[in-house]
Amino acid sequence: MTDPNMTAHRATAARRNIHEYLAELEDIPGTRVYTAARARRGYHINQFAMSLMKAENRDRFRADEAAYMNEWPLTDEAKDALKARDYNRLLDLGGNVYFLSKLFSTDGLSFAEAVSTMTDMTFPEYRDMMLNGGRSPIGVRSIKGGY
């Protein structure tokens, strides 16, 4: 849409090169697009998180986090990141935010508060940024392009 050359879009849309498509998805600063590669890597993290939709599982997890996590085929790295609630690390390991949000709710955190922990801001600072119009896309659209 910002690109006036719609003909180019049409041509690209007609037959997209999968390698170029996937490479572009890695070109956004501070963002892990939930690609097939991440979905494969994070499968058990996400399925573990999904299990926390059941109240009884939330109770068991809260009572003994390590024991509950041991019931899942999670790597030590994943268990450490989950224990630390290190959400950026969990994204790197293939976690997806909609699945990880089951852990937000288990911890009694609002979505916005949990999201703020992935930024370099405190929650009050993050909330103020949102009230003031949010984060501008300027400078954070492309790693390679730097715009």
Add this chain to the structure above:
Amino acid sequence: MARITAGVGSSHVPLLGVAVDQGKTRDDYFGPIFAGYDWTREWEAKEKPDVIVLVYNDHASAFDMKIVPTFAIGCAERYKPADEGWGPRPVPDVEGHADLAWHIAQSLILDDFDMTIINEMDVDHGLTVPLSMMFGTPEKWPVKVVPLAVNVVTYPVPSGNRCWSLGEAIKRAVESFPEDLNVQIWGTGGMSHQLQGPRAGLLNREWDNKFLDLLIGDSDAARWIPHIEYLRETGSEGIEMVMWLIMRGALGHKTRLLHRHYHIPCSNTAIGHIVLEPAD
């Protein structure tokens, strides 16, 4: 014959559901958001649609990573609100229109869209929040709903062009249903938002409003917007806007604007809302 009489676009932020359920819709924070839906609530009360084809995405509620359907259509008689970890929303069950849903499913498959058919599922905030925004807090929802769930989480998600074409096929499907039904199609999700990583909190008022502009009139430019542009300009979750293109595609060649609303922020998200009618 059944006909699509209007299209509605709306964000479906879960916090809006919380505001409705806790009676906070007129406070300082939520008041300006809900005021932008007053027109639509009055209009819906007059329009009295029979069925809504409600395009939304499931947020790890009915579907987990075991099965990821790109396009799935609900053909059940009814759906319960999902427990998303905070307990189910206290809203009425959603009544389906199984006859129309099965008709659309069959018609779409014959039209080269290989739909996944759902006979049982719970519906999450992606579907119930738009109902609350448009109908308030009735004892029973005043419409039947055909849920149409789109994968906008695991990449690649469907292209804007494919979504628009699906909308066109839905229009053909509805118009070949023999019963006289007033059907609306709603596209939900968006607008700009990013819920993950150091770039979280990204919003883009200018881009969002250009996108709304493109839905009005006879342009089909929006169907050609590539995924990477949504990601760069509107945040990783802004990609939900491809679901609005299913709604737009189902309205035919040309649309007329009936109502429009935009507000920043609601939690992490820009709220956008539009009401269109076919103008062919």
